[in-house]
Amino acid sequence: MLTAKSGIKTLEKGSVVTPDGFQAAGMHTGVKRKRNDLGMIYCDVPASAAALYTQNVIQAAPLKVTKKSIAEEGKLQAVIVNSGNANACTGKKGEEDAYTMRNAAAEELSLPEHRVAVSSTGIIGLDMLMDRILPNIKHLDLQMDQEAAAAFNQSILTTDAIKKSTCYQTVIDDVPVTIAGSAKGSGMIEPNMGTMLAFITTDAAIEPDMLQLALKDVTDQTFNCITVDGDTSTNDMVLTMASGKAGNASLTPAHKDWDVFVEMLQETCEDLAKMIARDGEGATKLIEVQVAGAADDEQAVQVAKTVVGSSLVKTAVYGADPNWGRIIAAIGRSGADVDAGTIDASVGPFQLLEHSQPLPFSETAASDYLMQDAITITVDLNVGDGFGKAWGCDLTYDYVRINASYRT
Structure with missing residues (x-):
């Protein structure tokens, strides 16, 4: 598919590992009975990072840790995600567990701790099964192929019936620039986000503050315009990482192709938002x-x-x-x-x-x-x-x- 206005095309076989610099992994640790429940996205360079979070005043421990990580320098290189347990309303112990997950992933990847984000989704109020999660972080097999991306996609699901992924590409400053996304969400979904997680990767060159600006505008028109059941969760997160490896001039609103980049980001987020709405718990339409x-x-x-x-x-x-x-x-x-x-x-x-x-x-x-x-x-x-x-x-x-x- 090609849009005449901006030359944006869909990469049917693209995924979160298609943008240059990204790898992914997913595996089953036993937190959930069968499906993958631990995943990671990794960037081989410090990536500009931007994120938006639930507007519920009760926020899960991983959100607090991720906010602190991004605040350090606006850069991330990895996000560690688990499903099956939200690590929400778990007090001081839950916060300690979220930091432990971050620090263990950072150590495994030889990264500064603040270069790792943490995300969790699942049942609220249960202690984390750290004896299953921590030993398996080192077993996450990061790869750049579609099988690894699919394993990651499955690792973030809860009651979802389908995996949710999309990818677009266009030309900016005479070089190809790619954006891809993976998301989960099926229930406890209300405008202004819900029990939804979305992870977006791009190889565009863009500074963190500009990425945050674009993400905020786009989220207001996409993820904040979906509803399944009127409930807003404690764990919502939309996280974007930009490696800059495409080699374009850094994007700002003054750049001639700023609107093209924002349109491509919006297409990505709208696809994921509609997939979440379509996959509402028990939904048929x-x-x-x-x-x-x-x-x-x-x-x-x-x-x-x-x-x-x-x-x-x-x-x-x-x-x-x-x-x-x-x-x-x-x-x-x-x-x-x-x-x-x-x-x-x-x-x-x-x-x-x-x-x-x-x-x-x-x-x-x-x-x-x-x-x-x-x-x-x-x-x-x-x-x-x-x-x-x-x-x-x-x-x-x-x-x-x-x-x-x-x-x-």
Whole structure:
């Protein structure tokens, strides 16, 4: 796939090890019963680092350690990740364990301790099984091939049904620049991130503060626009590492290709965000809500998030019921500036409302559309020029089943 505007192309077989300088590994240690539960991404040079974290005021120990690592000089060379245990709400012992993981990885890689980030995901409130994790850090077999990337991708999953990975490339300053990402997330997902982890690698040359600027803008339009169940976790992290090995001139907003780099980063994050939404616990359908005609872009996103997050909308989509009343009710409680008499709404190709008045449509045809695995709801508020999107999934019986027995 190629976008005409910027020459960005998808690398179908790319992964987090495709950008120059990166290796990855994943393995099973026994923290989880079967699947890989320990992983690592490594860069062979100090990489510019940027990160964003959960907005939950209760934050897991690994986030505190990673923040401290990045604050030291804005550079990282590795991230050590475990799944199966969140290391959250584990007190002083949990923080000590997170530092122990960081320091053990640094020692194994012969790195300064602050060049290593730590991330965990899984059950909240359990002590870490350090007797299984620590001895196996030295057994992580870092490689640059797709098998190693796939092993890493699996190592970060919890209730996820699928691995989530994407990769893009473009030309900046006459050299190829690549961005790739790997993510996990399926439940406890709410706009402003949820139980989601995302790790993004790039070989672009960019300073840490500029990378943070780009990541913040892009996250607001991607990861912060997804919801599965309205819960925000203690462990969310989006971490980006830039090796600089592509050889382009350092990227800033003054660079002629700054917008191209940001667009490529956005494509990467949007892909991962949509994969997370599609893989919602028990989900059968991806829902995208597009809102135009809002007072501004921020309010458009606000409306889109409210609609896609509505339990009644989500259950209607699951049941293939084109119940536009649930859509307009969600719009009305969104808190955005709305004129109750000017709203247009459509489900796929079927316009259901025009200026808030119902239109005739085929219930059978609209229901057939809602049987598809990807659904688009479009809204035009007709009060301004703002536009925004959000993503979510349907709400099914399986969501209750999965979460009713998550610990047991």
